Every structure is written in structure tokens, then in C-alpha cells.
Amino acid sequence: MLRQLRPALVMIVAMTVITGLLYPLGMTGIAQAVLPGRANGSLIAVNGQVIGSELIGQNFASDRYFQGRLSATVGPDPADPSKTTSVPYNAANSGGSNLAPTSQVLIDRIKGDADVRKSQNRGQSVPVDLVTASGSGLDPDISPEAALFQVPRVAAARGLQEERVRQIVAEHTEQRVLGVLGEPRVNVLKLNLALDRING
């Protein structure tokens, strides 16, 4: 074993330098030089102020905005820093609910949200992504069905015609990548920004 110590020591130091410093720092240099916008988190600025990242969802509570997925992320409790409390779309602490499919807590939560959603849209059946928490807690997207489902509520709150809002949703619906990969989706932040531009 002792005879192996010298090569082991040399190799772990060399590999740390090559794969742990040269590689990530070199890639950072290249990324910052060639693709700074992407490399820094695809941030969106309005009037010079960063309002978020196009890839990271944020919390929307107002009826004037389309709302995203449920977010199960937590953060430190202001009242007692040793505990955590629900902080939706906490982009410094990603995660899902991890509730089991047979959990009473999950079923109660979905029932409560589904009842509210139905009351906002003439009792129609609710798209599943509107009442389930995303895996990251930061899902920036909803399905086109989930967006269309919210049109009556948003249109009423903004005093816009439903047809006009539906048209904006259609403009912001992204199809599958290369026509086949993934699912059709609507980026909630970009959709809401577009709404604010026509009706702020």
C-alpha cells in the first residue's frame, strides 16, 4: 500500500488541478466570453432592473397575472431562523413536495386548489399541472391548456376581451423542440410581461 502512496498523491493533486480548476475555470472563461447572457442565468431586465430569469419561474398571486405551477420550496422562517417555512419559488433552495401519491396531505391539497380553480372557470375540469407542485419548485412553464384555463379570470381582472388574451397566449406557446421533443408549454413570466406591455 505504501508503494502506492506516491502515485496516489501525485494523481489526486494532478486531477484536482486539471479537472477541478483548469477545466471549470477555463470553461467559465470561454462561456463568459462567448455566451455571457446565457452563462449568467438568462436574466431579464426591465428599465435596468433585473426582474428575474426567463428560465426560472416566479410567484404570481394576483388575478391580473397568469399563475404558474404550485411551488413547494421553503426558506428560513423569519420568526424563528432555525425552522423553515413555505416560500414559493425560492430560487436559492429548489425542490419538490416529495409527497406520495397516496398521501392524504397531497389529496387534500389538490382538492382545495381544484375547487378554487373550478369556481374561477365555470366548473370546468382542471388541467393537472395547475394543481400539482413541480419537481424543482421553479418550473417556469405551464401547459397551453393550463394557460387557456386561466384566460377568463385574467381577462376579467384586466378588463380585456377573452379573445385578445387567448391570442397573446397563442403567441407565447412554444411547441415541442424540433417538433417532437418535450411538451408544448407557455413561459408564465414572458406571458405576463407581454400582458403588462399592452395593459400595465
Place this chain on the structure above:
Amino acid sequence: MTINGWIQILIFCALVLALVKPLGWYMTRVFSGEHTLLSPVLRPVEAVLYRLSGTGEREEQHWLTYALSMLAFNLLGFLVLYALQRFQDVLPYNPMGMAAVAPDLAFNTAVSFMTNTNWQNYGGESTMSYLVQMAGLTVQNFVSAATGIAIAVALIRGFSRASAKSVGNFWTDMSRAVLYLLLPLCAVLTVFYVARGVPQTLSAYVGATTLEGAKQTIAVGPVASQLAIKMLGTNGGGFFNANSAHPFENPDALVNLIQMVSIFAIGAALTNVFGRMVGDQRQGWAILGAMGVIFIVGVAVAYWAEASGNPLVHALGVEGGNMEGKEVRFGTALSALFAVITTAASCGAVNAMHSSFMPLGGLIPLINMELGEIVIGGVGAGLYGMLLFVVLTMFVAGLMVGRTPEYLGKKIEAKEVKMAILAILCLPLAMLGFTALAVVLPAGLASIGNPGPHGFSEVLYAYVSGAANNGSAFGSLSGNTPWYNLTIGMAMLMGRFLVIAPALAIAGSMAAKKTVPVSSGTFPTHGGLFIGLLVGVILIVGGLTFFPALALGPIVEHLSMIAGQTFSVGG
């Protein structure tokens, strides 16, 4: 299930298959020491490494020396990673001021990354400094993958050599795996990931003011460079807590596809390296065929379960598949496919939360890991795990016809069978043994998050994932406690080194054997009969060992669910 979902699954399979031969050809050249396109640049680097190490590049090692080299290297790697975590608060590249990691968590994490498990009892963006992510975790991502590949290559040499005393040189195999294979591919992948939106920066987290006026802190970091090796090296440890479900760690379905292909690429190609080195590529395709059969069945079941959705939710007037813990951009098809891939290989990255999968959707990852991740498997680990089952299969076949079994012209005798059984038995021992302890001890029970049979599945999943060196989790289990940090750490060590040691012993004894010529009594190991027998042995050994535990967890949960039963704490 939709046609589009299945087309995506087929695209994935076609891409992996298309890479098998070219990558297998390249890797064979690399590990045989032949000239490659990258040699002009990398040869001088190699030469310096070997000179400083005082090791001759062509110096052949006995299997025991090979094993000792590997152990010494891993031990030092563990110590470096442990120290980096303990001192991260005073080291550079810590813009968010992360505190030193607690000893038990640092131990668990260091073992986890050294063994290519990447079980994470922490959230990356809330615990680790950029220095630990780069110089600690990324390094172990590279070298633990290279270690696995080296062991597989050594075992292949055992089968391909005759009357030989040695199985190769660990230092050369490990260095070449990093320099010629992993590093160049990762550099290309990193640029691609950044172009699609994965961050690569050393700046502190970004403060944003949302449209509704709330403050949002957005974690960033050197993510892309770590993501590239995390997938290619089947490590699976996320930069972020949500792993590849995080939009920064997996921004769209194209990135998702490349990540999935990365997980399988090297493991699948190693079957071709095996075929080339033993002089008959059909032998490699037969192994890959057996892996493919188990894989496709798993994908079909998991996709069906997730796409069908939760009947308890449907009863509330909510339409659609099971989307709890999933991302819209991936939907049920890509989430189920990813889950099967990540547990077939020993990757453990996730793009959806497995704990919220349907009971049968979560059953498939469990089975994949319990079988020892021999379906493609971890880079290297999958192939040597599968070859252990091949030894067992040939033994069973020999028993049926009353003839000394042979594989590739080598007689399989008592020593090899004992070693194979030792390796195959240590997994259920660690997986079921620790689970049994944890579900009777208060320290184990206290961490369970979901009530009912799912709670049992959480504990089982943790030890299965640890011992199989996978690293994915039912995240509802609170693993960051002294009990779980310690016992999962032990399970990871058992699952790694108690498999590697017997595998290398078999390599050594196989290499020493003479080759016997093929006769009319030789059982051909490249046809359908062999594939069928191999799959049968894998399922019987794995199935019989684990069925009782699976019946207590996911199967009971499934039956309860279709009977309309839910579970609540204390209820």
C-alpha cells in the same frame, strides 16, 4: 401514453445504439495505448504524470496491486474532498459565505462522490461553496467514473488474456479515461449546455425584484461544467438540490435528451470494447441485448404508470397524468424515461421527484437498482456487474448439462463462482440489512416523511440507492441525520468495494487461465438462448431476493391506491 412519447423513447435508443460502435472503437484504442487524434496534445501531459508518479506507463500490475492502487487513490480522494468541505468557509470561491459542512454530512458526501454514488443529504445551492463544487465534487465525478472504467477494462483483459499474470496498470487506465475520454467530451458538452441556458459563472447569486415586487434570490454558479461530467460519468450529483429538474440544470427537452444519452453512452460502448478486446464483437452485442430487454420492459411499465396518472386525483375532477414533482417541459414521458435510465445506469440524476411517482412508477427504479444496475449500469460498474452475472449464468448452464462451464474459452471454476456470488450477495446484504435495522430503530423511523407503505419504500430506496451506488432518492426521507449519514455511507462503501474486489480477483484468475478451444459441446454466448438465460438468472436472483421487500412497499401502496385508500400521519 402517446405516440409522441414513444417516438422520443425510440429516438433516445437509436442515438445510444448509433454511438456504441464509434465510441467502442475509440475507447479500445485508448485503453490499448494506440495513437489517437488527441495523442499529440495529451501524450506529453501523460508523460509528466507518469514521471512524477514514479510509475512506468507500461508497467503491468497483478490484480492485487491493481486493487491496492485503486484503493490508495480513492482513499486520498476521500480525504481531499472531506477536508475541502470542512474548510470551505475559509477557502476561496465562496461568494455566498457557505459555512463549513458538519462532520457526518461531510463524511457521507465524500464517500458518496468517491464511490460514484452521489447520494446527497444536502441541497447544493444552500450548502456547498463553488470551490467544493469544482475542486471537490467535480474532481470526484471525473475520477470515480475513471475508476469504474479502469476496473471494467481490467476485467475485460482478464477474459481476453491467456496465461498472463497481470491485468494492466491502474494509473494508466485511470489517467487515460480522464484525459482521452471524459475531459474532451465534457468540454464540448459544457459549451452546448451553456448555449441552451445552463449558467457557468463564478459570480454570487443574483438578486431580482419580481413582477409582483417580491425579492427573489436566484442561485447560479459554475453549473454547466459540473453537469457535463455528472451525466457522462453516471455520477448524478446535482449542482442544485432539484438536480436535473431545476430549469438551470436542464432548461429544455433537447438538453434533456443529450443528458439521457450521456448517461448511457460510455456504459453501452463498453460492451463493444469488451467484444473488440475478446476478439468477437457479437459477445458484446449479446450482453447489450440482455440489457436492452430489461430496459425496454422497465420503460414501458414506468411510462404507463405515470401517463395513466393518479386515480385518487382523477376522482377530484382533475384531468391528466401524474404531474406532482414533474416539470411541464418534460411531461410524463420524458420524466418516466429519465427515471428508468438513471437507475438502470448508476447515475442517480433525476428530472422529476421519484418520491411522488406512482407506486409502480417508483417500483421500476427500485428494481433496476436492486438488480445491481447491470442494465448499461454505471460507467464500468455496469459491465463488471453484468459479467459477474454472466459467470453465474454459465455456472447454472453448466450444472444443467453436467459439464464444466466455460466462457470465451476460459473454464469457470469454483474460485470464480465463489467470487461472483460474494459480489452479488453483498448488495442485498447492505440493502435489506440496513433497511431492516432502520425500520425498527427510532433513529431510522424519525426521518420518514410519508406515512404508510410509502414510508417503508423511502427507507428501502435510500439503502438500495446507496448500496447500488446510484444516488437518486425518495426525497421525502430526511437523510441528513447522523444515523443515515453514517449507515448510507457504509452501504455505499460495501456496494462499491465489495463488488470491485471480487471482480478484480476474477480478472486475475481468468487472465492466468489457458484458453480451451471451441468444441461441439461449447455453449455459444452470442445468441438468443444465452441472452434469455442471462436475463432469467438476473430476474430470478434479483426477483426472489427482493420480492418480499417490494411487496411491503410499492406493491401494497399500489393495491391500496386502487382501493381508494390514502394514508395520513397517525391514521
